[in-house]
Amino acid sequence: MTLQTVPRLTRAELARAGRMTAAPPVRIVHLGAGAFHRSHQAWFTAHATDAADWGIAAFTGRRDTVSRQLAPQDGLFTLIERGPEADRFEVIPAIAEVRPASDSARFAALMTAAATAVVTLTVTEAGYHQRPDGALDLEHPAVIDDIHALRHGQPVGTRTPTGRLLAGLSARARAGAPPLTVVPCDNVPANGERLRAALHTLAQRTGHEAAVAATAFVTTSVDRITPHTTDEDRRAVADATGWRDEGVVVAEPFADWTLCGDFAGERPAWESAGARFVSDIEPYERRKLLLLNGGHLVLAFGGLLRGHATVAQAMADDRCRRELDAFWDEAARAAGPVDTRDYRTALVRRFENGRIEHRLTQIAVDTVTKIRMRILPVLAHERTEGRSGSGALAVVRAWADSIRSARIDGETDAAAALARLLDGADPALAADIGTTAIHH
Template structure:
């Protein structure tokens, strides 16, 4: 089941007439049927990135006809409400510096509200379900830095009570535990879980969250079964996917002839690196360019530090300099120099064999694509979680090597300044951030929230304090 290219999608109706709504039945009537693949993948966190990345890779696998995706939303059911009338179909607009092209992606065969726990349990209990993928962002796991569940989080505490009583957990990890518990009782085969969020060693991280929640809920037999029968695959994912706009819906209609309520815009570049086992099988994602490796850590660090670290630096410093998008910020010679300096620092702590000069050059080309309106305010959300893995490790490595870490400090200065100005993008840790801002030592407390190791080094605290004062 290959994705439908725009060139092969027939224009429907006269140009002056409203375009017909996208659906499988409408496409079939127009002579281009897109069969429904059986559900073998469950996705948690239905959003634009999942559709531009994992759904696209699955649609372009050699065996795509065997692998359908049932995707569940997160906090809002809006994406499911938009995609359900379209039978899961959506238009992917690939936008380079000069033009757009579009394809209709058919791999998503069910779009389900996240609160439909009965359907999730049914699918996770099914022997045919082989893979679970997640894109719920770092705060969505509601975990401590080591991955274990944050038992002080009220939502986690509520889930524990629900799981102990056979009720309805509300968090994503709580629902996943309920589904895996049902799978154990059903006697279904082992399964693979793939977190696709920007977290170092994300397979181990999510394993700690899932096993820890099951144990805390008293589901000891299920926790033991998860340890033995569930593979947690580490992944490194990359494809810039900004929020879509009403203009993008018009573009999708122009390119395909179909009215799509939920198109996705993305860049031409895509990357997926995976490490781990798939005990119940998987799509042949290699056909679309995915790579399976024995050691994912170098690829994770390259992506987290060079792409994501630069994004965070541009977000906070760019917002303070009046920019709105990545392209605008990286076009600022001051910020471009800061990015290059940050990359120089990060590359000193990456191993050989990653072709770093070419990777950096490709990143600049991607950042310079002004037609991808990747907004700094979007990138800057959840800064306390993001900087913990994107900038703090580079700074600590530089300090351990005897250098001042000035390039990484620049990112922290910009973020702290926005926090103190009450101008930072939204963050799930706002309660703790507000307490830090109101303290007698706000810079110290903000840095401590990022990583306690930062405030163990007085030179870091002094440099950030001085930088904020001069900002």
């Protein structure tokens, strides 16, 4: 059987099979319709008790691949929940429509619709165009272009997620629609507050302050390991379900969503699907970013240097494990007043799931931004406490070595990458890291 001869997954096909049909009404707009949005926010929305009332309109970010895959499927896709022993297949119906980023008319229509209540984002850490201190990088060429477009009333010309969002919020304020809530879902510390500050900065320079003032921002910590989908995964879905699905997503069984902040209006009952609403998110966020995401970086750099391809392979290498444990001992101290013992035990099991092909090259992208957010805070904390931070320093060293041996995509010059990493860092810390990473 070739995939081309299998019927395509659509709502009509599902109806023929006696399964649910209608798309839920759009009340959520999403920017960056990648794999993680589908395995996480779409999954939580589909599993909430009020799922029938909350549909998502997902817009792609830089490429229109996902809209070309999902639009012919009416937004439907199969999630393969990949446990250590077996796969579970589930069709997720929460995405009601999928649009390319270029469809600015539909974006404006949804951003001004009274029914729209929530905007979510997964645009990667680099997509926020932050400076080392977390502020919006006003010298970035795409940000400069957006300032120009927004000043001259050309929302269609905006290129960055922040610029597009401000254009949409501004149109909403002009239309007199009720305020909405922005919920960023990328691995960025204090993501809601940072996005609010970035939008405020952009708004001040372009005369759109009222739109930001009327909007609520919620900070989130998100967690579900979601590797890239392969052709083999698409074949597995056809074999198991009888449908051809170009939008298949694979994820581990574990899923966590911690949210903090007030919503301006209505929201899905995500807590009924297991999401956690808290008044202080920092301990959860630091633990996740430092231990899980930082731990992934340790395995990515050390693993790539030793010829491994996946997280599970690096976990099986004693030397990688020792490096991970050394970093985790330091990261646990930096995480603050939150359990890290059980969390580490659970992480070991998740990382060792060899049926999840989480490629180290998928993790080792935008590495300057990621090291800044996930490794340097550990080093800084160790130094403040009078310790050397040798576990965290070893990660920076492995990163520089990986660049030198051409294993990191997008970085060719270790010294230049290091200079970008240390731009804006504490001078004593910078001197120490520079010496260690260059002269070891």
